[in-house]
Amino acid sequence: MSSMSLVSGLATAALVEVLGLWSPAGAAELHFVVQDIGEKRALWVPQEVVIHRSTEMQDGLVFVLENPTDRTHAFAAVGLFEEIMGAGGEVTRKPLRVNVTSEDTVRVQISTAQFERRTDEAVEEFPFFCPLHKGDAHLGGTIRVVP
Amino acid sequence: MKIRGHTTTLLAIPIALAAMTLPGVMDDLYAQAPGMGAARQKLEITIKDRQHGYETVGFTMPDHETTVVIRNEDNVTHGFASSLFKDIEVRMEGGTEVRGKHIRSFHVDPGKIMTLRFATAPTEFDPLTGGAQSLRHAIWCDIHPEVKGEVYVIETRGELGGG
Numbered sequence: 001m002s003s004m005s006l007v008s009g010l011a012t013a014a015l016v017e018v019l020g021l022w023s024p025a026g027a028a029e030l031h032f033v034v035q036d037i038g039e040k041r042a043l044w045v046p047q048e049v050v051i052h053r054s055t056e057m058q059d060g061l062v063f064v065l066e067n068p069t070d071r072t073h074a075f076a077a078v079g080l081f082e083e084i085m086g087a088g089g090e091v092t093r094k095p096l097r098v099n100v101t102s103e104d105t106v107r108v109q110i111s112t113a114q115f116e117r118r119t120d121e122a123v124e125e126f127p128f129f130c131p132l133h134k135g136d137a138h139l140g141g142t143i144r145v146v147p
Numbered sequence: 148m149k150i151r152g153h154t155t156t157l158l159a160i161p162i163a164l165a166a167m168t169l170p171g172v173m174d175d176l177y178a179q180a181p182g183m184g185a186a187r188q189k190l191e192i193t194i195k196d197r198q199h200g201y202e203t204v205g206f207t208m209p210d211h212e213t214t215v216v217i218r219n220e221d222n223v224t225h226g227f228a229s230s231l232f233k234d235i236e237v238r239m240e241g242g243t244e245v246r247g248k249h250i251r252s253f254h255v256d257p258g259k260i261m262t263l264r265f266a267t268a269p270t271e272f273d274p275l276t277g278g279a280q281s282l283r284h285a286i287w288c289d290i291h292p293e294v295k296g297e298v299y300v301i302e303t304r305g306e307l308g309g310g
Contacts, residue, residue: 072247099243131224132223
């Protein structure tokens, strides 16, 4: 990654953190909005997101996915998992892939189990994209989880 | 989207004629009126690509158990949304149901076959005339809105008889 794109990405990430809201339950919320790029491709923005393990994941993490377009889109993030509460209160995890229909907004509880009790300094990257509109070239973003 | 305004005669005759030209299809489609103890109505829909949209063979009738088989021969996932599914129970195999604020759709992955089974709504009689109309339901891909088609719910009672 070039220094210019890194700076741009960090600026976007900083903006995301400023705009990020805290839900009433205390979970950090990150907002993503999908945009159509021509007829075949789509882009979730912001494209660069930084999440701090030590702070933003302490009380849970929620993604808010907004689709203002006239098409159904999906949000998939490789390596991240969604938490789903069953009727009996049991929690299951499944790979993060969520459909968002036209003019709808979906809130997704993200599993933080894989990041708990981590004390190392490793930075992990999780690519995300719309699997329904990949087009001819991959258009996506990156969630960077830092200590 | 439910579209009214076509009379039974105008709508049913050309579709019935078209259906009769398709060997094998009529065996499934006729002799299935309620009370005859016959099989379901069956529609077969193929999606070859975004340019050609849905290729639909068959139709259904009011108050009938209906099976829709959707073949996705394209190389991308396609959706199958319609007002036909509003407020009814749909049993699905081979796909993914997607519910949103405004739509209910069923997605089928490339190269896969999805089957939907449901009962169509009963005949709606016009309170003024006592007659009943055939209905034409729009179907569309919620992932690629340029992919469109129609499903006909043919009313055979009335002018043409048969019920």
